[in-house]
Amino acid sequence: MLRDEVMTEILCYEDSYLQEFDAEVTAVVGKGVVLDRTAFYPGGGGQPPDTGTLTFGGQGVTVKRIRRTDGEYVHELDGEFPPVGTKVQGALDWERRYQLMRTHTALHILCGVVWRDYGAQVTGGNMEPLKARMDFEFENMTAEFAHEVEGLINEEVEAARDIEIGNLPREEAFAIPDLIRTKINLLPPQIKEIRTVDITGLDLQADGGTHVHNTSEVGHIRVVGHESKGRINKRLRIEVDA
Numbered sequence: 001m002l003r004d005e006v007m008t009e010i011l012c013y014e015d016s017y018l019q020e021f022d023a024e025v026t027a028v029v030g031k032g033v034v035l036d037r038t039a040f041y042p043g044g045g046g047q048p049p050d051t052g053t054l055t056f057g058g059q060g061v062t063v064k065r066i067r068r069t070d071g072e073y074v075h076e077l078d079g080e081f082p083p084v085g086t087k088v089q090g091a092l093d094w095e096r097r098y099q100l101m102r103t104h105t106a107l108h109i110l111c112g113v114v115w116r117d118y119g120a121q122v123t124g125g126n127m128e129p130l131k132a133r134m135d136f137e138f139e140n141m142t143a144e145f146a147h148e149v150e151g152l153i154n155e156e157v158e159a160a161r162d163i164e165i166g167n168l169p170r171e172e173a174f175a176i177p178d179l180i181r182t183k184i185n186l187l188p189p190q191i192k193e194i195r196t197v198d199i200t201g202l203d204l205q206a207d208g209g210t211h212v213h214n215t216s217e218v219g220h221i222r223v224v225g226h227e228s229k230g231r232i233n234k235r236l237r238i239e240v241d242a
Helices: 092-119 143-158 170-174
Strands: 020-030 032-035 052-056 059-069 073-077 087-092 122-130 131-136 163-169 192-201 203-206 221-228 235-241
Touching: 020 073, 087 092, 092 122, 092 131, 092 143, 092 192, 092 203, 092 221, 092 235, 143 221, 163 170, 170 192
Parallel strands: none
Antiparallel strands: 020 032, 020 087, 032 073, 052 059, 052 087, 059 073, 122 131, 131 235, 163 192, 192 203, 221 235
């Protein structure tokens, strides 16, 4: 989920709004190709990998997903593979990606509110475009609680808080209280630089995903369900208005 030393330059780590890019094929691996640079998010932290197209030689080929295999980021293609050295133009399925950005930021708003107001850590989570779930370390959860949380998280959307991306050395990052919000620290020891997502005044977390620039971009969030996943593990389900 977080950054380490890789051969492919992952452009979306620095600019999540980049929709198109130029690149060169550096390898053909299995059912896909490796590029020297890409704006496709490879997945992680509950956020699915991007889809889109690669264009070369006047034709476009669908990118079904991007996955990491033996340390390389492989763009799985549905069609002809361009050979090594080919110049390609990549384009994201932007509607899907932007929906995922809004959804991912919505989860951080939810996490920030629950931590700030109730002191509960995250035990799991997942998302798809405009839908997500997050699990928290709660013994009890009621419909009244879910309704209360919905009001609080939408206050943060309306507060139009800026969101900033940063990078910190591992030791410096770990000196920040509550930077890791999951119950278990999932950061591999080889990760030396920690990418952070800061919803100004609400939530600072280690995170490798793509996010919007301001909470107002998320739109209205609905808490559509709550359930128990164990004695001290409760789940909230959310949906973001299209």
